[in-house]
Amino acid sequence: MTAELSPIDQAKFVAARRSVDFVENGMKLGLGTGSTAAWMVRCLAERVRAEGLQVTCVATSSRTIELGTSLGLEIVPMDEVKWLDLTIDGADEFDANLNLIKGGGAALLQEKIVATASDRMIVIADAAKEVAQLGAFPLPVEVVPFGWRTTKALIEETLYSLDVMNREVSLRMGGTEPLKTDEGHYILDLNLKHIGNPRQLALVLNQIPGVVENGLFIDICDVVVIGHGDGRVTVRDINSGRVENGSVDITESRNIFADLD
Numbered sequence: 051m052t053a054e055l056s057p058i059d060q061a062k063f064v065a066a067r068r069s070v071d072f073v074e075n076g077m078k079l080g081l082g083t084g085s086t087a088a089w090m091v092r093c094l095a096e097r098v099r100a101e102g103l104q105v106t107c108v109a110t111s112s113r114t115i116e117l118g119t120s121l122g123l124e125i126v127p128m129d130e131v132k133w134l135d136l137t138i139d140g141a142d143e144f145d146a147n148l149n150l151i152k153g154g155g156a157a158l159l160q161e162k163i164v165a166t167a168s169d170r171m172i173v174i175a176d177a178a179k180e181v182a183q184l185g186a187f188p189l190p191v192e193v194v195p196f197g198w199r200t201t202k203a204l205i206e207e208t209l210y211s212l213d214v215m216n217r218e219v220s221l222r223m224g225g226t227e228p229l230k231t232d233e234g235h236y237i238l239d240l241n242l243k244h245i246g247n248p249r250q251l252a253l254v255l256n257q258i259p260g261v262v263e264n265g266l267f268i269d270i271c272d273v274v275v276i277g278h279g280d281g282r283v284t285v286r287d288i289n290s291g292r293v294e295n296g297s298v299d300i301t302e303s304r305n306i307f308a309d310l311d
């Protein structure tokens with residue numbers, strides 16, 4: 051199975067595998083959503099199985115609840131724990147300050163609530179997600195369905211006063227219908243190409259009636275674990291400034307891949 055992984059999946063896997071080394075017995079954990087986070091959930095479940103690690107988890111989407119539960123993880127509602135020790139999640143883009151664009155998997159609302167409620171957030175990503183300036187990835191904005199066209203027009207108008215390079219806003223579809231998030235909201239994707247001031251944009255978007263939350267995560271992420279297709283992993287901690295380079299031996303993860311066969 052490991053030999054079948056593409057370089058990008060290997061990169062995602064090694065970042066995920068390294069990230070679960072940060073998990074300690076007794077922790078309350080936030081589990082992200084997406085393909086990289088799914089590897090992390092598998093790696094965590096393997097540690098729980100192999101080491102008898104006790105952790106309580108909150109998932110950031112119905113997909114992650116399903117995966118985590120199927121692998122035997124204890125998943126509880128957010129309100130049961132309120133605060134978390136650590137959240138591990140993927141990202142669509144990250145910059146040098148560890149500001150993020152998230153929401154490619156339409157789970158940004160729960161992801162932001164869970165990450166903000168955590169003492170520490172670790173982002174796991176393949177190296178291609180690192181950018182000098184956020185914005186090449188369309189910024190997801192979660193909106194209520196009622197009056198969404200008005201909300202979209204207000205967003206477009208607002209973008210004219212902001213430092214962005216492009217101003218295309220599109221409704222995300224799930225087949226022939228608008229895609230609905232776990233909360234029953236819609237997603238507008240803002241194709242901005244370049245976001246000059248992510249902090250300002252994040253604040254301004256959330257002032258617009260109908261906007262529930264935006265996918266800019268500013269000052270939330272503490273650590274990024276960057277995976278490479280050849281097994282190398284870089285861990286960067288924004289608070290301590292520490293950078294650690296290492297590697298993950300993929301052959302030692304046979305159990306995780308065996309589950310997938």
Ligand code: 5RP
Nearest residue numbers: 084085086140153154155157
């Ligand atoms: C979901 C997210 C994901 O973390 C993000 O889209 C990255 O996904 P992937 O790991 O599949 O590249 O924000 O809402």
